[in-house]
Amino acid sequence: MQVRDMGEFGLIARLMGEAKARDGVVVAIGDDAAVVEVTLGYRVVFTCDCMVEDVHFLRKAPGYDIGYKLMASNISDIAAMGGRPRYGVVTLITPADEEVAWLEDIYTGIKACAAQYGCQVVGGDTSRGPKVVLSVALLGEVLPGREMLRSGAQPGDLVCISGPLGASHAGLQVELGRIDASAACASEARLRHFRPVVPVDLALALGELGCRCANDISDGLASEAQEIAVASRVGVELDSALLPIAPEAQTIALALGEKPEDYALYGGEEYALLFCLPPSLAAEVCVRYPAVRFIGRVTEGDGVLLLHQGERERLRAAYTHFD
């Protein structure tokens, strides 16, 4: 069945399913806007993130994966601010001849990821357009003072990462057909690309412990470290030997004759958390969260330097959408 066979209201009903008002949702889908509760005394964290056919995904890609990843990227933005993700709205642009079943899969993925992190889809908008475009806007909440900002790094802080790097970029190589899907690590890498695990609990714990600087690394580690350096007016020194490279990145990069370290530094669409905090706190965090790795330090300089076998190298800029 195609979109035009259902009409706009039928499509919305099909995609959204039963609108259950629960967990703080006063009014869900089916009115001019949703009405939701924010915990008394909390601030609201607010973000949006989009995905475009032929740019972020191909039409043949499994809808569930597309939707899951889109919601994960938004949840990651909320978590990287120290917030708890709570409510989302979804904008869908689609051609009238699009298959409803595929769009349903996308929405199932969106809602599954939302549920995974205790979050609900409460509304949205649909329109026709030449290609499928999806945008999610997400609300979270944070206690005043617990925000983790790009501008919160201080010289002397340690730089940490929530877990292994580069697997998402390795998965992209599988998706692009550069690596055979049956090769070693291929299916694991693909999963890391499409079903990112967002360290929401770690992020909330960091905010509570007193960490004041975090960034997700959706544009790649190098780029996001650079953002922290600029916003905090500090330098960031990363130690090549300390970067935790995911086994999928190691295997697939080597199979393609590429450098695993580049996957870790420049591979985007990854939702690990990069954060900076005083050494005393960092020690506590590393004990409580064994996947966390210390990868460098904050200095009084500027920009991002990579220490590599005793040499210091200034890191190059990273991916942007229009270059």
Added chain:
Amino acid sequence: MQVRDMGEFGLIARLMGEAKARDGVVVAIGDDAAVVEVTLGYRVVFTCDCMVEDVHFLRKAPGYDIGYKLMASNISDIAAMGGRPRYGVVTLITPADEEVAWLEDIYTGIKACAAQYGCQVVGGDTSRGPKVVLSVALLGEVLPGREMLRSGAQPGDLVCISGPLGASHAGLQVELGRIDASAACASEARLRHFRPVVPVDLALALGELGCRCANDISDGLASEAQEIAVASRVGVELDSALLPIAPEAQTIALALGEKPEDYALYGGEEYALLFCLPPSLAAEVCVRYPAVRFIGRVTEGDGVLLLHQGERERLRAAYTHFD
């Protein structure tokens, strides 16, 4: 200059301008997400609305108008729930060869409309794509119990409209070239189409006075009255003789040999407020807001009937995006 000449970060900086954190904005543009304050004890009203090139606007159309109208449509959704609009995020999809100046005009329009209603743009996302797509997600706030829902109509209520109808649809005929731009009422009608006035103050007053049912008429009066009838499980009877038809609709419909009443009933993209309330309250509202008109009543039936010279006619369904 084209988008690809600036790169993504340059484009964002240019479009968003200086990120001023004021009026409840703790963290604005430039981090993973925005952080904003909601007034203590209020609920959050949350909506999104999009516009697509060649569907909602043409590339040649003035950017300012496109942006202004997009934000107005979101503000209208918040107001129709009884909420005060506060914070927005903007998703922009654009080809890399798009003119930056036109996109800047769109953002200027978005921000101008936001400022008009005491609202701020606090973040967003950009990506490339084959056509320009814009989506705004907007947050407002409402005191618990003051929400105005589609499901809030009661038999015996009067049905009211915030002001004259049909001017936006008349303006669309000008935009489509069916009416010469120098014809009588043409420029006024065009302005009503692209710079809708959203009755936010009226909506807030209605919520405070005890009105519990409202809907904006962005899909046209007939369609939105139908939504109230279905959600409230009531009938709605509109009186043709009482519909306040805008002079622009009157003039342009007649010039095209069409029925002004059809413009009023089915012309969408109009941001008047349709609301239902007990007769005693309605009288008070009509005195305080002279543009408000009583146009019908809520009954125990179902669907929407139009009274026309003593005859009752059941209204047909309205515009949807995929039919």
